[in-house]
Amino acid sequence: MDSRYNFRQAEKKWQQRWEQANAFQVKEDSSRQKFYCLEMFPYPSGNLHMGHVRNYAIGDVVARYHTMQGLAVLHPMGWDAFGLPAENAAIKHGIHPSRWTRDNINNMRRQLKSMGVSYDWSREVATCHPGYYRWTEWLFLQLYHRGLAYRKQAAVNWCPSCATVLANEQVVGGRCERCDTLVTKKNLSQWFFRITAYADRLLQDLDKLQGWPEKVRIMQENWIGKSTGAEVRFQAEDGTLLPVFTTRPDTIYGVTYMVLAPEHPFVEQLLERQPENAALRAFVDRVKVQSEIDRTSTETEKEGVFTGAYALHPLTGERVPIWVANYVLLEYGTGAVMGVPAHDQRDLDFARKYRLPVRVVIQPLGRNLDDRVMTEACADPGVMVNSGEFDGLDCEVAKLRIIELLARQGKGQEQVNYRLRDWLISRQRYWGAPIPIVYCDRCGIVPVPEADLPVMLPLDVAFEPTGESPLLKSQDFLNTNCPRCGGPARRETDTMDTFVCSSWYYLRYCSPRDEEHAFSGDQVGFWTPVDQYIGGVEHAILHLLYSRFFMKVLYDLGLVPADEPFTNLLTQGMVLKEGSKMSKSKGNVVSPEEIIEHYGADTARLFILFAAPPERDLDWSDQGVEGAYRFINRVWRLVAGAASEVAGAGRIRPGAADLSPEERALRLATHRAILKVTEDISTRFNFNTAVSAIMELVNAIYHYAEQVPAGQRHRAVLRESLVDLALLLAPFTPHLAEELWELLGESGSVHQQRWPEHDASALVVDEVEIVVQINGRVRDRLNVPAGISQAEMEQVVLAKQRVQEMLQGKSLVRAVCVPGKLVNLVVK
RNA sequence: GCGGGAGUGGCGGAAUUGGCAGACGCGCCGGACUUAGGAUCCGGUGGGUUUUCCCUUAAGGGUUCGAGUCCCUUCUCCCGCACCA
Structure with a gap:
């Protein structure tokens, strides 16, 4: 037998099996409680970065845990695929944005799969796909018909160097994010969404979002102003x-x-x-x-x-x-x-x-x-x-x-x-969802009829940075007939802000291939709202506010069952290297692909989850990664070494008596770990302490194996610990957990098992160590029977010789007893 | 300026309701195994010291039998907003 875990082989093997078995596909199931777990979908820039890895590792723990708890878990992934970088690549390298985007998506999908995240890939969406942006256009029309989309002349951010309009979020400190040129204003006729009509509800309903970080609620409150x-x-x-x-x-x-x-x-x-x-x-x-x-x-x-x-x-x-x-x-x-x-x-x-x-x-x-x-x-x-x-x-x-x-x-x-202003959604760009509007000399502004959607983005367009939408040069696109009078008309050549696309993607996942609707009532009714949303705090205002606005509009239209999209929000911290943000210019970028290649996905995930609580910034540490890698091998060696010993051992019965002190200690460690990990994942989101609890369990099992020679070990107790260990690891290191499950001779996938429940009887101890304090200072420790009364505690403590000695010449004023913990003797 | 968060060993961090500060990991030190060890297993590891003691959670004060945790004052760092009338 190898003495080392072959993570490359194992990770590949289990990823293939999950894929073949469609292991993470999910359907509406009214017999089960639903859980919609969502991570912010990425822009397909070409490569995953560590921030993505962190985001998706956290999401995967939450999703896999709830699946094991027996819930119907929707855990989808997609692509925020429209946007300026694709168009820049076209200008610079002559690659068509659609090709560039498709290639990037393919690469990033491969990278995501190598992370072993439990996505239902059958629900994958890309906002640049006509099957998606058709419905972005449709939603624009719904807003238009409600008077929530309108056109007006406005001063917008303009980068003279890039010769293009910039979105607000692309203006950093008054300068163009990419070329650092000072941004100026330019007067253009623009489309707006009337988000200000919802200002008061967006403000009021922040109170409903008790599952959001207060920081984000306050930021939105200030933004609405x-x-x-x-x-x-x-x-x-x-x-x-x-x-x-x-x-x-x-x-x-x-x-x-x-x-x-x-x-x-x-x-x-x-x-x-x-x-x-x-x-x-x-x-x-x-x-x-x-x-x-x-x-x-x-x-x-x-x-x-x-x-x-x-x-x-x-x-x-x-x-x-x-x-x-x-x-x-x-x-x-x-x-x-x-x-x-x-x-x-x-x-x-x-x-x-x-x-x-x-x-x-x-x-x-x-x-x-x-x-x-x-x-x-x-x-x-x-x-x-x-x-x-x-x-x-x-x-x-x-x-x-x-x-x-x-x-x-x-x-x-x-x-x-x-303070909130209406949302400017026009972009003088090619690579975005077309605004489904036609200008007719006779009829004026005419919306494209729903039956004519999608307004397709033409593919044969020249991308020169002229400052006007490239669509203006596409005669086939530009010239059309007025849907109302049939006369000659021109199409709107601006496209929509990509934040429009991302304001409703969480709804599309519910029925991603529906050709008749943006989302189907039954499915959206079952899954929404999102139970747990996870992403970077940089979206605290923009994306999260826009999505809330969209949800409210759709709620008013009777299309969705809730008026808030995300019940619980977790904003993860950044991944830093040597205290500063990873960036190409600083040359401190750690590539996820290289880390996964070198140490495996489980190691990368485990390190990231263990190194800091999720909402805090995390400093990347090569030594920390080594530590995670060592732990994974240590676990594997433990289980591989004991697998044959515990093969075929029976199950220990809850409350099993007549165990040796070592076995009772092992059961105590096992069930404490179950309790702690369960609580840390489900209520505290403290994955770092959950991992440390698993490490403690591993140490306890090693300790037991050291204390009790092979042959004298209680096979059922040991087996229980190893089985529970595999189950507890499943959300964190899914490949390793599968491998352990197999080593232990268990059938099926570890991810289809029920999450372990702790055996309360295993947590019962008959002796506890208490601390003796004199005037608040620790002076002694002693073991007392668990569950004795305060009076008995005091009696036992005072009877102790050492305590007596220390009380010589002093008078006892009072004794404070905390059951199971300490006795504080107040003396003069 | 306003708002939010943080400050705990050499490092990342733990301490969930006011009850043993430093879990777990990294690093370091020692031991075992070994031809070898940068593998592995075991152990040690906040500081001081006159060692049945003292100090220690950014600094100072307070409440309490008891404070990392609560209150007051101050300092430092990070993030967000920043002439919003």
Whole structure:
């Protein structure tokens, strides 16, 4: 017999058997509880990286464990296959994006299979397949018909070097992710999804997501950014209405100026009216070309210029100067703010710089703000002053009264404002799902009828980085007939953001080959929502928020049974090397393929699961990998060495008596391990401690074998330990577990077995070691019968000679007894 | 600036409800086996020391019979948001 485990042979063997047996295919089965385990599907970049390995190793533990618990487990995998890198490869190397993507998928599928993950590959989807994107288009139409997809002119991120529009997530610190060029804005006609219509529900329902990390819920909450306040309509002297949004209508009497964003339409009007105002023109032009980061950084000094125009205060009628400043953003609120320097730090900074008046209108309790000298604005609550009829009121009360007054006079009302913006889904790219819209000179915007879907992406397109969608050059694609009037029409040439594709893929897995529907009611009804979703925290906002939005829309359409897609979320940490992110430029990338080739998939998985708890960052350690490899061989040697000895041994009965102390210790270790591993996987997600519990079991079995010579060992007890060991290892090192199962002469696949249950009677011990503390310090230890009363414990402890000696000359104040753990003697 | 997380041996980490700090692994040291050992098995391994003792969970204080865990103050690091009116 080999003294070493041949992982290459074994892993290949079991992967082939699983594949031949369709071991992980699953069907709806109402007799079993369902469990939908999902890991974020990858972009097919060409190769798995360690982050993928971690993600999918974690998912596989969860999936295999629940399968062994008897649940019907859906565990699918697919490809987020549209996206810019494929198009870049086409531009650079002349490979067609579809070919590039297909090759990458094939390679990554092979790599995934070499990891031994228990996917139901019959459900594989790729978002770039017409059978998938047809339904992405269909979903676009559903949103369109509900008024949730609309077209408008908007300023989008533009990379001048790549000559293309960039998605928000591809702008890092205001620069293009790939070429590091400063991103500018470009005005284009774009399609949007009206996610803001769901802002409040997306916020409210975060409370339902108790199975999500609080961190992610908070990030989404901040992203949605709900603020409650009022819209107040100021009026320029020429009559133009200038509404502002404020969260502090109670400070309205403190307004000493107004500020507009440089892009505000009224500024444009003013410039047309007074072309001689060179200062204003220069300022506006300068700020407009400022980059987003420069413009929005808190570091940037506030700058502004007086427009020469005045507005009238809605309550006092006072003339307030209208300024333009870089710190006001057109996109938020109304693009105009009322300046209340006494109670807003930004306004105060601005007012001091340009010597604008400061007026205190709220005095906080116990302080006396002086507007002549204050350098820090005061946002605290207090009593109203300098506020006409509202003087003396508490500002919270005044807030409501002022809103009432404004409403009565038609000058404002209560208003809720969100930071969340509508989702821009147009991309001037080829490699994405076509937007199923036609432009007809006679009928305008016309949606493609559902029966005509999919709008196929043409394959014979030239990819030059011109800055326009390559689809514009495809005459066959571009020119069509209006579905409504039959006249000549043009297709929309922009494609959809890939986040649209990934917002519903978890639904498609339920019925991946359905030609009639995006997803079938029965299947989607059975499987959704996802019970456990696992992926990187970098998707905390984008993908997870978009998916929640989609699910709610589909719920409202009556297409899905739940309005939240992911019940439980686990966000795994990054895989680092020497404390920093693996990257090609740093040259610290560890290749999963090489690790699997060298040590095997089980070793890679085991190391990754053992090295850190899943949500924490994990530092890759070559020595740690060696350790995992050694452990796997150690386990194999143990079982291979004992297999013949325990062959044919009977099963130990739960509660078996008349065992030697060594055998009872072994059973104790075995059943403790079962208990611990079960708890760690199912409720704590602490796979590192689960693995360490298995290691302890292995040590205990070695210990038993060392203590008791061969021939005198209790074969049934030993067999039980080895069998349970194989079962406990199954989710972590699935190939090794199969191999052990076979060595032990068990039939079938270890993964089709029931998860072991601990035998409570094996956990019963008749003696426990307790600690004796004197004034909280450990002074002695002794064994006492398990389950004795506190009084008995105290008695036993006090009777001990050593304890007596230590109590000499002291008086016992009291004794604190913790059953089974310790006795603390408080003495003076 | 705001929000979140973390800080425990030489290293990764454990301690789940306030009850033996350092499980498990790596590394290191020793032993056995061996022609050999970078394999394997067994054992040791927080620090100090005057060794029936003392110190130790970023620092300091507090609550408690008892604190890594709870409270207060401070420091450091990581992540997210960042002029959101």
